Amino acid sequence: MNPPAEYTPEMVRQAADAIIAARPSYVKLITFYAHIFAAQEDARLRISLPPVHLSDELIRIKHREKLPLVMTSEMVIDPKASEDLLKELCRITVDCGSELAGAAQVLSGQSSKVTALFGPFLKAQESDILAGAEEMGVEPKTLAFFLYHSLRPSLCTCAVQLAPYLDSSPSGEQGYCPVCGSPPAIAWLEGEGQRYLFCSFCWHKWPVNRALCPFCGSREQQGLLYLYSEEEKEYRVDACESCRNYVKTVDTRVLARRCYPPLEHVASLHLDLKAAEAEYVASWPAQLPV
Ligand SMILES: [Zn+2]
Numbered sequence: 074m075n076p077p078a079e080y081t082p083e084m085v086r087q088a089a090d091a092i093i094a095a096r097p098s099y100v101k102l103i104t105f106y107a108h109i110f111a112a113q114e115d116a117r118l119r120i121s122l123p124p125v126h127l128s129d130e131l132i133r134i135k136h137r138e139k140l141p142l143v144m145t146s147e148m149v150i151d152p153k154a155s156e157d158l159l160k161e162l163c164r165i166t167v168d169c170g171s172e173l174a175g176a177a178q179v180l181s182g183q184s185s186k187v188t189a190l191f192g193p194f195l196k197a198q199e200s201d202i203l204a205g206a207e208e209m210g211v212e213p214k215t216l217a218f219f220l221y222h223s224l225r226p227s228l229c230t231c232a233v234q235l236a237p238y239l240d241s242s243p244s245g246e247q248g249y250c251p252v253c254g255s256p257p258a259i260a261w262l263e264g265e266g267q268r269y270l271f272c273s274f275c276w277h278k279w280p281v282n283r284a285l286c287p288f289c290g291s292r293e294q295q296g297l298l299y300l301y302s303e304e305e306k307e308y309r310v311d312a313c314e315s316c317r318n319y320v321k322t323v324d325t326r327v328l329a330r331r332c333y334p335p336l337e338h339v340a341s342l343h344l345d346l347k348a349a350e351a352e353y354v355a356s357w358p359a360q361l362p363v
């Protein structure tokens with residue numbers, strides 16, 4: 074039995090409509106990603122994963138050493154659901170006239186070769202991905218895009234299954250995902266100003282201290298910069314002078330619309346450009362295909 078989904082395909086579509094109304098220049102990009110994310114939320118309903126059991130001793134060590142619960146290579150997936158989703162994502166990509174449409178056509182005709190790379194992708198075996206991309210005649214980063222997005226519903230579901238093993242009193246200083254160890258994609262401010270980070274890989278959400286850099290722990294007030302614009306009160310960039318890393322932050326308290334974290338990441342790419350101009354470094358690849 075899967076845990077209840079926090080988001081539905083309909084919620085993704087509503088979030089996309091609200092973004093497009095506020096930022097018409099994003100219509101093509103958001104329309105494409107709304108289809109991708111809605112298909113993923115739909116796929117989550119059909120995912121079946123074996124339970125992941127971590128021993129008490131292992132959990133004690135992980136908590137003591139502040140290690141993530143698992144490595145990405147240890148996450149479990151539903152291969153059948155991922156293969157079905159791969160075909161659906163290829164169809165969406167062609168229908169949307171994305172710049173990846175040609176590659177999507179190639180990959181949908183060779184889905185068994187793509188699905189054979191799910192394991193190497195999770196293990197970050199770059200040479201296998203490069204060889205597979207060359208054999209199929211697509212760009213490696215395009216192949217990685219389809220591999221990741223086909224697996225994402227499994228990864229999110231696996232993270233939800235693992236989350237109960239986490240320490241109930243987190244340190245609040247962690248700049249990497251406590252479930253899988255990946256860097257954050259985006260930050261969220263909620264309620265009384267509590268700050269959360271979302272994992273760029275499994276989309277687990279964890280609380281962090283607002284007054285310090287999640288990457289290097291710098292606490293100096295003057296060392297943390299906020300790139301901010303009056304026209305977009307809901308978005309800002311939290312950048313650190315010490316380590317030059319940054320994370321985009323969405324202030325959900327001033328956002329009078331439905332939001333879906335991965336879509337907010339796509340809808341704020343202009344902030345990644347701004348941060349890059351100021352020579353800050355993204356914690357994960359900011360470039361997205363259209
Ligand atoms: Zn994660």
Ligand SMILES: [Zn+2]
Pocket residue numbers: 286287288289290291313314315316317318
């Ligand atoms: Zn820092």
